[in-house]
Amino acid sequence: MERIIMHIDVNNAFLSWTAVKLLYEGGKVDIRKIEAVIGGDESKRHGIVLAKSPVAKKRGVKTAETLMSARRKCNNLQIFSPDFRWYRFMSKKMFDLIRKYSPDIEIISVDECFLDYTKVRNLYGDPVKFAYHLKNEIYNTLKFTVNIGIANNKLCAKMASDFLKPNRVHTLFMNEIEDKMFPLDVGELYGVGKKTTEKLKKLNINTIKDLANANENYLYKHFKNQASVLINKANGIDNSLVNSEVVE
Numbered sequence: 288m289e290r291i292i293m294h295i296d297v298n299n300a301f302l303s304w305t306a307v308k309l310l311y312e313g314g315k316v317d318i319r320k321i322e323a324v325i326g327g328d329e330s331k332r333h334g335i336v337l338a339k340s341p342v343a344k345k346r347g348v349k350t351a352e353t354l355m356s357a358r359r360k361c362n363n364l365q366i367f368s369p370d371f372r373w374y375r376f377m378s379k380k381m382f383d384l385i386r387k388y389s390p391d392i393e394i395i396s397v398d399e400c401f402l403d404y405t406k407v408r409n410l411y412g413d414p415v416k417f418a419y420h421l422k423n424e425i426y427n428t429l430k431f432t433v434n435i436g437i438a439n440n441k442l443c444a445k446m447a448s449d450f451l452k453p454n455r456v457h458t459l460f461m462n463e464i465e466d467k468m469f470p471l472d473v474g475e476l477y478g479v480g481k482k483t484t485e486k487l488k489k490l491n492i493n494t495i496k497d498l499a500n501a502n503e504n505y506l507y508k509h510f511k512n513q514a515s516v517l518i519n520k521a522n523g524i525d526n527s528l529v530n531s532e533v534v535e
Contacts, residue, residue: 442525
């Protein structure tokens with residue numbers, strides 16, 4: 288049976304969840320639509336941007352920059368403190384909603400999970416239609432948006448969910464890898480960090496296609512046993528299972 292894996296990822300989780308909380312409490316402004324950031328406590332020298340609204344992003348505000356720097360870019364910037372207890376509450380709400388459909392979910396962070404759709408496909412039908420149903424149910428019930436990536440394995444599902452955002456469903460099945468994944472910058476490959484990207488580019492491996500077609504013996508000289516792992520990733524090969532063991 289062909290595996291169908293979904294990756295569900297909250298769009299801009301900390302800012303979205305703070306926006307939902309403020310609206311629940313009677314707020315009149317949706318901070319997702321104004322110059323706003325979630326930031327640490329400047330008085331304790333934790334004054335950096337943890338999340339920013341789309342409007343602030345358009346003004347050039349970046350995650351991890353100082354709040355002082357962000358203020359220079361946004362004259363009307365509003366800063367809100369993080370509420371991690373609330374974030375955990377919203378996270379649990381979402382995962383509980385998804386578990387209605389299948390217990391086979393793997394939580395990989397507070398705002399994202401994998402869902403193994405393979406076993407329940409006969410119950411809920413076409414995976415793309417189901418993904419739209421799930422995305423819309425999350426929004427209608429919990430009032431925040433998600434991206435959902437659909438693929439034949441976890442790696443490609445994660446890559447798909449990172450395509451155009453927000454509030455989208457994308458597929459990256461094995462027969463779509465050459466068209467959708469190969470043209471991307473090698474640094475966009477899931478699991479390839481900044482230092483590895485720099486090393487690959489020094490070897491003139493600039494796109495995921497370049498890496499997919501690289502000579503393993505040549506790469507081995509630079510990456511040892513990771514060479515085959517990198518090439519497999521670039522070809523969309525991932526046999527890891529969705530681990531539904533409950534984690535904190």
